[in-house]
Amino acid sequence: MDIVEKALQIASKNHEGQYRKNTDIPYIxxxxxxxxxxxxxxxxxxxxxxxxxxxxxxxTPLTLDEIKWEFGPKIAELVEGSSEPDKSLSWKDRKEHTIEFLKTASEDVRAVVCADKLHNIRSIMRDYEQVGDEVWSRFNAGKEQQKWYYTNIVESLGVQSSFDLLIELRKEVDKLFGR
Known part of the structure; x- marks a missing residue:
């Protein structure tokens, strides 16, 4: 089976019943x-x-070991690098860890994280157009904290080099938070 198709099947199965924050949009x-x-x-x-x-x-309940077994060490490493390591930490501690980690992360991990953040920002922008400032109440942290986070993510992703997805992310973050 094609590796992308297999990833789609496993992600779909594991994210079943999950929805995007305070929406009826399936998480997948x-x-x-x-x-x-x-x-x-x-x-x-x-x-x-x-x-x-x-x-x-x-x-989801899926573990890194299961991903390694199904997809091999490279994909498991990329998934691990794109995940927050300790969900028991506070929001700010988790975000600070991510910001620092991305400064030295591999180019491949930075690409995955950048695409993730780019889709998140675009989703926030679409929701903002529909409900205005109410969108910020969907998050554990408000607008100013989100601005801090996404601005620092852009900077961390660009420490080693710039790439097309990062250029798009920078534009969208500037548009959303008004630079």
């Missing part, structure tokens, strides 16, 4: 969109599969 649309962004940007099937699987370890 997010990892699929992340994978499609990576595919359109010319990344390998392994990176596309990792993009599709990026939230499974963080948000």
């Amino acid at each position: 649309t997010h990892p699929v969109a992340v994978g499609m962004m990576l595919l359109k940007s010319g990344y390998s099937e392994e990176i596309v599969a990792a993009g599709i699987l990026h939230d499974t370890v963080e948000d």
Whole structure:
């Protein structure tokens, strides 16, 4: 079976019954969109599969060992690098860890994370157009904290080099938060 198709099946099964924050949109649309962004940007099937699987370890019962067994060490490494390591930490501690980690992360991990954040920002922008400032109440942290997070993510992703998805993310973050 094709690795991307296998990732779609496993992610769909594991995200079944989950929805995007305070919406009726099935959660699987997010990892699929992340994978499609990576595919359109010319990344390998392994990176596309990792993009599709990026939230499974963080948000479903699927473990990193199971991903390694099903997809091999490279995809497991990409999924691990795209996941928050400790959900028991506070929102700010988790985000600070991610910001620092991305400064030295591999180019492939940075691509997956960038596609993830780009889809998140675009989703927030669409929701903002529909409900205005109410959109910020959907999150554990409000607008100013989200601005801090996404602005720092853009900076961290660009420490080593710039790439097309990062250029798009920077534009969208600036548009949403008004730079």
